[in-house]
Amino acid sequence: MPIDKVTTFQRIKNAFSVLYGNKTGFAGFLILCFFLFIAVFGPFIKPYDIMDFGGAEDILRPPSFEHLLGTDDMGRDILGGLIAGSRISLLVGVMATVLSMFLGAAIGLGAGYFGGFIDAVLMRLTDIFLVLPWLPLVLVLAAILGANLWNIILVIGLTSWAGTARVVRAQTLSVKERTYVERARSLGSSNLRVILRHILPNVFPVIFANTVLIAAVAILSETTLSFLGLGDSLNQSWGMMLHYAFECGAASIGAYWFLLPPGICVVLVVLGFTFLGYALDEWINPQIRKR
Amino acid sequence: MSTPLLEVRDLKTHFHTKEGIAKAVDGISFEVYEGASFGFVGESGCGKTTAALSIIKLLPENGKIEGGQVLFRGEDLAAKSDEEIRLRRWKDISIIFQGAMNSLNPVMKISKQITEAIRLHEDISIPESRKRVKGLFTQVGLNPALLDQYPHEFSGGMKQRVMIALALACNPLLVIGDEPTTALDVMVQAQILDLLEDLRRSLHLATILISHDLSVIFDACERLAVMYSGKIVEMGNSREVYTRPAHPYTRKLVAAFPDLELEKQRKTGKRTLGKSIAGDPPNPLGRISGCKFHPRCEWADKRCSEEDPVSMEIGADHHVFCWKWDKIG
């Protein structure tokens, strides 16, 4: 999913750039700011304790004045759960993205800069990761590592870097040929120094633009994993809320207030990242769009 | 001179973009005579291609002819419906695009691309149309055996010859060459220009060539128009304009080719890069009053920035649009 989706992203983005200009980017920015604000100040807005179970009479209450979005299957306030869940979902999204970006950038830079055998091996690896069906791989990895938050981050990060690596490699190849890089190399700067001082700053915009798009994918991935029961049951992300909603049969008993809010949050955040990603892309590096 | 085949009067073509209206062609007039060659020259973005495409209304969706007439053998093409124009395209007026790039459909055989045009306008059978294509191939110096190749199997020069063959497919009266030699190397460029010239003479074609390269136009066209920001700034006989450039812009263009010995260039195969002209070409959306060139013109005065210059005849078939042409040393 991450890999294929990135190209799809690119296409959707192109379409959007034609239509909406930077208004969508701004909208995405606002959406993300909203959720970021909630994630950071959540405890102040609405204190929430995942352990704060209600009594039997509190289970799955429809929305009311007391509980604006109703209660879940353990009598907890859903609005509070959403707010607390924003922290987990965003954390997973951001951390997995950072890991993915780090891997993708390192492999892309390495392959592009050193070329030859290293390039061949790294790109072969990248191709394999591009080809491997994503969800089966993630399911297996998550099962091996065990379901907790950090493992989920690890798994998503480990499986979503290939697209970035390719883009970064291509960019590195073009930057490498520039005269000042040539000069720095001929002056005997160490490889690491050349990469960090001369190449990375030029490749960075590409990495950065990709980052935001991967974040959307990471959040979708976390949601899917959680839903399939490979999530961290003790850290209630939106995906876990959906999982529990599914498990308790919220759909068939008509408890829409348990099912829809976390779903809508996921959709909004993914949209937010997509919008922002496209706008950043346009702003940082217009020629990426032409790719 | 004979009667004009094409007479364009005060043509205005505007592009409607989300940033505003771009007056790509802002009231130009010129004539092209039967069997004669005419050239447009100017920096990219000056509107020369738009001017040419406006003739057969081949404009992008947001482009529209806002005014003026395009009289082709006395008929006003600008006033005709899209459908009427469509039937006239290629049959009367065809275009040679920059064939070396992407003007041929990459997944269609060459023969198909040409017969498609022929059979669109003439009621002839496939074998007959193929026969015609073979003839055209010979005419443009291509081996007819290559008929069923795909475009990517051709070199740039060959593709350009294909484009010419395609342009001639329906025996048009007027052929427009939009940068037909750009992106080709100089040797091939010369061959193509020679081919065009030969064909023009033998088939009694009228041609309009468009190029940003002054040397190409001077060399290949009897008459020319220099365009700047949607307007013609100088027009006339090529030799006349070359020897006595009047508009400051033309002067700079000419001066940018200090070594304008075209023959020598051809022989050596070397291209002398012209000096670039100081300043940026104007923003097509900008609303410059008066002479469009005045912000870049060292001789401009108050009048230049307020009043549109009018056409001034300064020689036999030599017009200039400049208030100060005679003040410049």
Next chain:
Amino acid sequence: MFVSPSFRISKKLGLILLIALLAVSAFSTVLKVGWTVEPDSVSPFIAYNLPAAEVFLLLYDPLVALNDQEEPAGKIAETWELSEDQLTWTFNLHEGIRWHDGEPLTAEDVKFTYELFINTGLGLFSGFLNGIESIECPDDFTVMIHTAEPKANMLMGNTPILPKHIWETVAEEDLELWENEPAVGSGAFAFLEWRKGEYLRLKANADYFFDKPKVEEVVFILFANNDTLAQALKTGEISAAVNINPMQLPQLSQSPNLLAVSSPGYGFTQLAFNCWESEDSKGHPALLDKRIRQAIDWALDKQAILDMTYLGQGEVGTTLIPPILQKWHYKPGDSELRVYNPEKANALLDAAGYLMGNRKIRVDSQGNELNFRLYLRSSNTQEIKAGQMIKKYLQAVGIEVSIETVDDGLLMDLIYADAEFDMFIWGWGTDVDPTTILNVMSTNEIFGLSDCFYSNEEYDRLLSLQASQMDVTQRQETVFAMQRILYEDSPYAILFYDNEFQAVRTDLFSGWKRIPEKGAFFFTINANNYVTVTPK
């Protein structure tokens, strides 16, 4: 303008509706039962789960079955008598019973089956046959069973009688890999088809010797979750459902065509502690102190946990045998009973030498903290909920709990292979006879069935005593005493006896009966509902 598109849409909807209607109009002489867990096998030597036991009740017959009142009633054995010394049982078999493949059922089959179970010790049923010394068949329809001691549960086991002519072809050491498909039995239903992960089809045994089923087929359909299960019941795609989600019970009860019941189940859910007193134990040593275990029991508000996990449908747990087994369930007296009381828990923990430390976690004199690993099965939402609540309650008394969710298989490994746990939650199902469940706690079962590695000599002694007590009152005393020991030692904190949630369609079938009176329709002590239920 608005009329035509909406008209078109409604026409389309109509068509779709028609398709849907046509689709669900299946033959109602097929009894379709939805479940969410399927048998682990149809071989009685491999299967250990409850759905398998249910299927065995349909496929096979025991010598003696239980009637709706939990009393032994003849099945393969028409009559039986016990010798004066209470050591020899003589069963007189029905004549003319045939296996599903047409072969006659004889005393040799019974002897063969019992001996195979006894010799291999495999499966759910072999435990019931403990104490049998020898079996003889004086004629084709008489079986004599000799026991060393009187055998109290001789008639209670529902042990399926298997066809010798089939099973004798399987080498004993291959039994654990031999899947017994298609299973050949003598029961009211014969094996038809099993698509694992989808459904298990049984067809009525037309030559059945006893009451013939009124339906043509019974099909057990596996549902991936409770949700779709309930929906299928509502649409009539299935006629009965077991393992319903308690959340859906109120809604299902409202439907006029449905009869939904919440009835006491034959089982319990427990919080188990690692009680293994061995060098090799990887459990937390503090849990070897029964005061700590009791303190944990005091600290839990089980009613709240039951409310949250099963909407209060069930009963708060105390002892090992569920109250539905009225004869055997021991109800702790008021003086013994531990009801949610954090102060008592705190006092006990203090007494055990664990005082409240800086981090609000209790520590002993060496500074060892009271923190326990709690394993939960990721597949069981109810247990995860319970685990989270337990964490909260224990936190309140200064015990830290770190929860890990694992899949069923991993938990089995952690428990049975390595004793690598402090606490975990799961549950047991029980038989009508108490022996099996009591046996789980015996010292013999360490590295057998015992999941908490509990050992108590007195308990072990009473276990073998009760097995031979033919007098119900005496046996009851012993069984009570055993439960008292367990309650005192609390190797398990039994959380609750959760109810069975089942629902059936009354518009498609009639003749549903609850077994026993307040019990459920299926997964009861016998298979009578499958036989008596009549299509409308």
Next chain:
Amino acid sequence: MSSRYLGNKIAQALITIFIVLCINFFLFRIMPGDPLSMLMRNPRASQQAIQKAKEFYGLDQSLPVQFGRYLQDLLKLDFGVSFMFKKPVTEVIGGKVGPTLLLLGVSEIMAIVLGIYLGIVAASHRGKIVDIGTISVSLLLYSLPTFLLGMVLILIFSVYWGLFPSTGMVTAAARYATLWRQFLDLLSHLFLPAITLALTLIGEYGMLMRSSLLEVLSEDFIVTARAKGLREREVIRKHGYPNALLPVVTAISINLGLTIAGAIQVETVFSWPGIGRLMYDALNNRDYPLLQGIFLLVCICVIVANLFSDLLYMVLDPRVKS
């Protein structure tokens, strides 16, 4: 020249498959828990029985030996015996391939036809309300987790309106008066899962076709075609589509990996008896041989699909041959 291209692609695919084989084997060996405990439910199983089972499943050998045997068996198309079903893996998988192919096939076809159609409509109304609507819906579908879409559809079509069954592929163990009824039954069960999967794909294919067509329509040869005097419709049909479809064709084959992710979710939500659900069950039961078999099958399918798309590209695009 083209055979070299082909050879190169096939070699790459083979290398990838080999690496997948290695990953496949070793990854599953480091999964936690002992597969035997799932295999032998009997906690009192004798040492002999355990030994016997180990031998039967080849678990008694060292890893390299197991790997060697694994490769050898694969060549004989022997994927081992499923722990869960205790049947050959090929047989187990074989029984589930049909439903998945049906689901994937129907939804892919729906998605391709509708997606491409939508893409064309959007592209030809560029910037208009139809276009904006298409893009917005596509983006929304993209942002919606597949399983959530499935649940919402169940909520609407099964729970509230009761129009379609929400589970299984057929009414379980139903008997039908006519073949036609059986077909209708299948159809009504197929409807929701196929729509769910198709919806997630339609947006992507639509966007793909739209941007591809727009890109092609901005190419010079389209201007040439117009200049020749072709009608706008003909321009798009004769010169637009053949070129615009190229990247779409590739993307659809490469997309298979993604579609499989969708299928796992859809099959879980709708209890569709296919490979996706089987994989999920196998995972929960730590059925290594089965998991390996499925994983390998899926990987090979994706790799072959990629190879196929390369070949198809070769056929469709004359430029690739040289």
